[in-house]
Amino acid sequence: MPLTFDALIAERRAGPGAARPVMTPEGGTPLSLDAFDALVGRAAAWLRAQGIERHDRVAVWLPNHPHWLALLFGAARIGATVAAVNTRYRTAELHHILSSSGAKLLIFESGDRHADFHAMTAALDLATLPDLKALAAIDSADLPPIQGIPVTHCDFDGFDPLPPQDAQPSDPVILFTTSGTTSKPKLVMHTQETLSLHARYCAPAYGFDAPDAAYLAAMPLCGVFGLNPTLGAFAGGAPIHLLTAYALAPAIGIAKAQAITHFFGSDEMFRQMWDADRTVFSHARICGFGAFTPGMGATLRGMAEEGLPLCGVYGASELHAIFAIQPPTHPIDQRLQGGGRTAGGDTVSVRVRDPETGELCAPDQPGVLEVKGPTNFTGYFRNPEATAKAVDPEGYFRSGDAGYLRPDGTFVYLARNGDFLRLSGFLTDPAEIEEVLESADGVARAQVVGVTHEGRARAFAFILPKPGASPDPETVRTHTADRLAHYKVPLRVVPIESFPATESANGLKIQKAKLRDMAEAHLKDHP
Known part of the structure; x- marks a missing residue:
């Protein structure tokens, strides 16, 4: 079966996860696989109606919402590409992403309690964005035009679902932003193959395919840390419980009511939930965390010693998030380090190079991590010079991260090899x-x-x-x-x-x- 997004849907339909809900949005009703497939088909038809064709780019500037995933799968169905935009970004950052991606369509939410996205879109200098032809909002049908461009309502109702088309595994499906968004932006390009294959690897590697697995999607879908576990859950058949944005009270309520087994998020997220109500994690099997908050080590160790299955993770936009997770069977000190065992197993090679001598490092010797695997990114969009610097002639991605290999085949991430x-x-x-x-x-x-x-x-x-x-x-x-x-x-x-x-x-x-x-x-x- 081809490594496409429609193949992911077909594989789930043929497996034991077919009868389980695909997702339940915060405050909403569960969406079955048939309902999700129909939503994807209508999203694809809506995109076509907006003039989106194969290899066109669509900028999605939305919080976690079923439309986000429907647009991703719908764009994949017609061979188009989503440029993921962080909802925390403001006009200058949005402009750079639109410019560097050449997006033809921007889809946004008109506003929320934190920001007026319509006003920020209106502040764009559209004269310097010649590729941008259309605007759409998911939450309003009567927004005024912006600099002469009508704002269409992103509403899929009334469209007949478009069936699977001729999408190819090599079709670019998403562009993630990486550092440099205000000067020389780099957009990390993944194809349907690299993104869906990583999801297929994650499903058995992390237990998303267990019959009672359930995932709390608390991180933003616009980044790999939010999207990759969500796709892994989809591939494994685990229901996805989608938070619009992380907030403590709804996260606790959903986790307890739905017997959530899989959590991924920041160290601070786990600390907040643990302090508020430890019964939240009664069914937890894996709590993959990113060490984002300085000085949290002793707190995390105490939580782990009391039974919370915390495991450090490793990832990058170029490699995906949850690219590796520390084995839960390792001692706590090792388990709480970043890195671990890769989801791709033997298909992936991780090595460490001494930045001063250029020689490869032996186990336990720190250096710079280099990674090669079938789910690596395919390059920085429209930036061959940056791609050439990041990928060596053998196909290894030079991560710029410091780490070392363990004798057991796992690895440890230490820190960014620089001033990031x-x-x-x-x-x-x-x-x-x-x-x-x-x-x-x-x-x-x-x-x-x-x-x-x-x-x-x-x-x-x-x-x-x-x-x-x-x-x-x-x-x-x-x-x-x-x-x-x-x-x-x-x-x-x-x-x-x-x-x-x-x-x-x-x-x-x-x-x-x-x-x-x-x-x-x-x-x-x-x-």
Whole structure:
């Protein structure tokens, strides 16, 4: 059977998961496989009616909603591609994704309690987006046109379901954003084969195919950490209980009422749920977590010692999330590390290279992780230069992550091999924030480092004023808040006369470690 999304539906129909609901949206009714297949068919027909053809790109800027998955499967059915847009993004970030993807259609929710998506879309400079031809909103039928483009209601009712077409495994199906969205954006491209094959690997590897498995989808579908487990659950036949966005009370209610067995999320999500009601995890078999919050190690260990089946995970947009999970049979200290055993098993090769000598490392020797497997991304969209830098001649993806192999064949992720920041669970390049800071009035240069504030990782900015200028720090922060997702907005903006630097063979090198020390000292003196 071909490795396509329609094949995923056919395989589920032929298996024991056919009779189980595909998903239940928060506050909604369960959706059977037949109902989901019909929804996908109507979504495909609706996309065709909007002028979407094979290999066209559709930008989806939505919270977790059945329409999100229906649009993904529907786009796959006609050979189109979804450009996934984080709902936390604002106009500048949206513009870069639309521009770099060449999206023909943007689908958004008009607004929620956090943001006015219609207003942010209206703020786009559509004259610089020649590929964008159509706009649609899922929650309103009477929105005014935006710069002369009507806003269509994204409503699939009234469309006859389109049956499976001639989609191919090699058809690009999704573009995930990776770091660099404000300067040189990279869009990670996966095909129907790489995305659906990973789902097929995850189903037996992580027990999604157990007859009583049930999954709580709490992470955003726009990223791999939300989408990959959801597709793994679909492939395994496990019902998906879809949270619109993570919130403690509904997460607890659904987990207890539906006997959830599979949880994936941030360390902070598990801490909140554990502290609120430990019976939430009465049926839990796997709690795959990302270590996003500094200083959480002792808390996680205590939870694991009391019986919570926490397991560290590893992933990347280029490799998928839950690419690997630590075996639950390992000792707690090992289980709580990132990394683990890959879902793809023997089809995947993980090696570690010494960044200084270029030699491959022996087990237990740290270096940079390199990965090769059939579910690796197929390249950065329209960016062959970046692809060539990331993938070596043998087909290994150079992850840029530090780690080491264990003698038992599992591996450990240690840290990003560089200065990237993990903010609200998203890997963020400081250069993204620095570029926006440097566009503010009176700012010549900027440097951003990470600090821990009230238990959370936050960005902290230092700026050099332009000659004769005295930029107000709060005005500069507001400038970034209007252009970046809220988690990228610096906690503080501090003007200084010069950055600490040292001479190197390649010229002056800014000392990030000293900047971090300065940031910590500032917070201590100005809490």
